[in-house]
Amino acid sequence: MGFFDKILGGNTLYYPGCSTKFVAKDVEERYKTWFKKLGLDFVQLSDLEKCCGSPVLNAGYIDDFKKLAEANCDLFHQRGINRIVTNCPGCYLQFKKVYLEYLGEKWDFQVDYLLTIMLEAVKAGKVKLKQQSGKITYHDPCHLGRAVGVYDEPRELLRLSGYELVEMKSNREYSLCCGAGGTANMNATETSQKMAGARWQQAVDSGAQQLVSPCVMCTYQFRQNNKSAMEAKEFCELIDFE
Amino acid sequence: MDHFNHLVKVFDEYRLKRDVFDKKTLSDELAVLKKKNFAKRDELLKIAVDNLQKHGFEVFIAKDKNEATDIIKKLVTDKKKIVKSKSNVGKEINLTEVLEAQACDVKETDLGDWLSVVCQSEEIHPVLPAVQLTEEFIVEKIKAKYGVEIEAKAEAIAAFAREEIAKFIAAADVGISGVNAISADGALMILENEGNISKVTRLPAHHIAISGIEKIVENLTETLHVAKCAAVWGTGQDWPAYVSIIAGPSKTADIQNKVVVGVQGAQRVSLVLIDNGRSAMAAKYPELLNCINCGACANFCPAYYQLLEKFGYKYLGAKGILWTAFNESLQKAKEGNLHACTLCESCGLNCPAQIPLPQYIRHLREDLIKSGDETEGNKEMMEHVRKYGNPFGEVKEGEIPDKLYCC
Numbered sequence: 176m177g178f179f180d181k182i183l184g185g186n187t188l189y190y191p192g193c194s195t196k197f198v199a200k201d202v203e204e205r206y207k208t209w210f211k212k213l214g215l216d217f218v219q220l221s222d223l224e225k226c227c228g229s230p231v232l233n234a235g236y237i238d239d240f241k242k243l244a245e246a247n248c249d250l251f252h253q254r255g256i257n258r259i260v261t262n263c264p265g266c267y268l269q270f271k272k273v274y275l276e277y278l279g280e281k282w283d284f285q286v287d288y289l290l291t292i293m294l295e296a297v298k299a300g301k302v303k304l305k306q307q308s309g310k311i312t313y314h315d316p317c318h319l320g321r322a323v324g325v326y327d328e329p330r331e332l333l334r335l336s337g338y339e340l341v342e343m344k345s346n347r348e349y350s351l352c353c354g355a356g357g358t359a360n361m362n363a364t365e366t367s368q369k370m371a372g373a374r375w376q377q378a379v380d381s382g383a384q385q386l387v388s389p390c391v392m393c394t395y396q397f398r399q400n401n402k403s404a405m406e407a408k409e410f411c412e413l414i415d416f417e
Numbered sequence: 418m419d420h421f422n423h424l425v426k427v428f429d430e431y432r433l434k435r436d437v438f439d440k441k442t443l444s445d446e447l448a449v450l451k452k453k454n455f456a457k458r459d460e461l462l463k464i465a466v467d468n469l470q471k472h473g474f475e476v477f478i479a480k481d482k483n484e485a486t487d488i489i490k491k492l493v494t495d496k497k498k499i500v501k502s503k504s505n506v507g508k509e510i511n512l513t514e515v516l517e518a519q520a521c522d523v524k525e526t527d528l529g530d531w532l533s534v535v536c537q538s539e540e541i542h543p544v545l546p547a548v549q550l551t552e553e554f555i556v557e558k559i560k561a562k563y564g565v566e567i568e569a570k571a572e573a574i575a576a577f578a579r580e581e582i583a584k585f586i587a588a589a590d591v592g593i594s595g596v597n598a599i600s601a602d603g604a605l606m607i608l609e610n611e612g613n614i615s616k617v618t619r620l621p622a623h624h625i626a627i628s629g630i631e632k633i634v635e636n637l638t639e640t641l642h643v644a645k646c647a648a649v650w651g652t653g654q655d656w657p658a659y660v661s662i663i664a665g666p667s668k669t670a671d672i673q674n675k676v677v678v679g680v681q682g683a684q685r686v687s688l689v690l691i692d693n694g695r696s697a698m699a700a701k702y703p704e705l706l707n708c709i710n711c712g713a714c715a716n717f718c719p720a721y722y723q724l725l726e727k728f729g730y731k732y733l734g735a736k737g738i739l740w741t742a743f744n745e746s747l748q749k750a751k752e753g754n755l756h757a758c759t760l761c762e763s764c765g766l767n768c769p770a771q772i773p774l775p776q777y778i779r780h781l782r783e784d785l786i787k788s789g790d791e792t793e794g795n796k797e798m799m800e801h802v803r804k805y806g807n808p809f810g811e812v813k814e815g816e817i818p819d820k821l822y823c824c
Contacts, residue, residue: 224806225807231799235781352759359758361794363757376421
């Protein structure tokens, strides 16, 4: 993409989402290197863009959610964005599906999930994954799996990286939430922690050495409630390129 | 006992049985059927009442649980021996407690409910109320209560229960049952596996059926579709062992072609139709009334796995929390752990009636906020969002927020 395109429109926005941006800055830096590997030119709006609204909507502040969606939609239009790429399952769900329900046709951006783009590039031979080893188990983030139906792409990337993938007892459509979602972590903390504990139990029982999720919130929820000897990794931490 | 692993295993087995059926077609048909009947619910109610009365039912309509229990108290009168089959509506209106308060002897005949009483345990699931109780635990409780030693095997326990329950039923004056669907052409459809409902509705002289007003469908064929879906999503079966279609009291014309009412089955059949918040539900949460009480919304719910009977109130799972707001109050729904729902979408995906449960949970939270009840966490998060455009507030360079208000 040339300089003039950036001014005149047709920009790709990398929207990392608040968790990635404010909590897991290392994760944001790592995903930015993915764009370079992909040869995907992007812009970032840092503090100008607002929260996608996921926790706001889930907490029940529906009017506030609409305002955030409107503000983001207007900002993206002003900045000549036509495509949004994110690594965050929560933001991806909002942009891919929920904004359409609330904003209608006005929401006319192409929305893509970074892992899906990466998998396509790997399969097309444009990017080569560094071969790894180890037994890992993949946790489906609710916003990515049940909510938008992305189950295979992350698993495929892990397999192509050489990992041995083992499933937890509850997986895919029947995956169990890490317990952080829907504002349960702040409004029902004790139950939220128990949910994380239950999921850890399934991860340990799977026989894997590491638990991986492409969601910063899941990853931090697991880390904060870990009583096992296993580690919880954000997806990008397990993927490297040649 | 580790109930978490136990429940995951139980519902994994359930899922394997359930998923051999054409769920998509069954569920689509159920949703269409419910939507159509919802649109003409007032008309259907009138037709149903009219036809049920023609078939010899005494029909009552109660606007809330007090009216419902008042009607039933009058029907039953004092000091009666009552047998009950499983009824969610009965639980909703505290029927057992109310009847016991007027010196009635109320006995549960559903094995799961009977076990809950014998073991003094909470009913933890709408379809499998005693699923957490082990055989060893049950036989110990039976020994303590009845002084008999039984082998710690499901078959032996069921055989003992059969004998015990048969005694209550034989002695009962009144049988109280729930209803799975009401055909507007004048009949009740009740499904079961155990055979207790067939007895409860037929052996005592008086059968009182209690039902929410939302269970009326247009005709008998539609009741059978409800039965099919309830079997598939309730227990993963293709069909329940028994489906009763009850269209009035038992009768004969064998003697001189003279109609005698009350022969070998019930002599008197009463139906109490209960609103108790359902009309209010219809305004903002119409599809909630699609519910067929299969319990599937709880079966893969991570919050339910931790909270069991505390996730909801009289009804459990996401449906339970939502219904509680209307059957009881918004406050009770909150106490039923409305905030523990992670919006993981599992309930919505598993609901045969296609109720948008996650979306309704969001709206119920909105109702709570608009009633002036906000959690501390929400207040803080919203202050941040409104001021800084993100849930964490002002995050200084090199700092990481300690509270993860997100997603």
